[in-house]
């Protein structure tokens with residue numbers, strides 16, 4: 001293990017980890033149960049189109065969340081597009097820029113303007129106090145994102161939506177298994193959207209779902225995700241293909257059976273990160289509310305360069321050299337990605353907190369592929385980096401380009 005800066009892999013030596021440590025390494029449940037389900041699917045030759053495994057998966061999710069309807073989808077991006085369309089959002093919709101670009105793209109894809117709202121630096125979530133100034137006669141909705149699984153200010157957002165007659169939807173891609181005031185995320189707003197992508201703590205390879213308590217909305221969404229078909233030869237709406245396959249549902253069901261174990265591992269790892277990263281000046285590990293349910297999937301550091309003595313990007317470079325593939329989610333913010341940066345070159349003027357945050361955050365590996373030993377090593381690397389940040393930066397700047 002590295003003990004001084006000479007042994008850091010950034011100078012060309014061997015990395016601390018022989019294998020790459022990815023942030024989004026999937027959790028795999030009981031392999032035999034999954035394979036038995038796949039075998040059954042093949043035996044019955046029913047591979048997709050709302051088969052028995054998808055129906056069971058939807059039922060289990062609804063039961064777990066205490067929500068009336070779960071409509072499983074092929075991924076959360078399509079789910080967002082469909083719920084936006086089903087609610088007839090048009091014109092402008094207010095969203096945070098500090099999110100995965102899918103949230104904004106789901107609007108832009110259907111010619112709706114995402115209006116980017118700044119975030120609360122304490123929670124990383126959309127700041128309700130900044131929403132009203134963004135509402136125009138063209139505004140039809142708000143999409144809150146429960147970033148890192150930490151719930152948005154749901155009550156404040158609901159009040160704003162109600163008083164301005166706006167639709168309110170939550171992108172809960174990170175928040176399956178989390179709660180707000182003790183109630184499961186999934187039943188807030190008109191609908192919430194879950195992701196079961198491979199990198200989420202509970203996966204169905206690719207997958208997502210819309211959950212809602214609204215019967216009429218659920219019925220419309222069910223048709224829309226199946227080309228609008230109401231019967232064999234009967235189409236009621238313009239629709240698309242958002243269906244989840246049976247193999248995905250089999251993976252989702254198998255993952256659900258291990259869900260509590262995945263959360264326990266994430267929680268143990270989070271506590272381990274807390275321990276090894278304690279008392280590091282300028283390095284803040286984001287906090288989770290111990291009074292709520294939480295999936296503890298995201299290990300997110302905020303690097304305050306002035307105090308830590310090194311930038312987030314330098315810390316990331318040091319970790320990558322050691323095969324720790326930390327990620328800068330959600331750098332540089334949607335407003336600095338195309339097409340938004342060309343459409344709204346000055347959007348950053350209203351997004352001061354987002355811009356600060358996108359320069360500070362760094363996500364570290366978690367999940368069942370990450371061990372306490374890995375975390376201890378990562379902790380040591382971060383300690384060395386912080387203790388010698390200025391020296392490392394100086395030496396790197398003196399090195400010839402390309403080295």
Ligand code: T4K
Pocket residue numbers: 022023024025026075076077078099100102103145171173174195196197198199207208325329
């Ligand atoms: N809303 C929010 C707030 C979201 O965060 C997301 C997705 C969505 C909506 C849309 O959900 P989906 O339509 O995807 O259901 C990854 C995921 O692809 C994406 O689902 C996720 N958010 C986002 C935060 O992370 P990338 O571009 O970082 O993916 P990639 O390929 O770089 O993989 C991430 C890390 O995981 C890498 O280090 C490699 C590792 N990995 C990945 C896969 C697929 C593995 O070790 N094994 C794997 O199988 O977006």
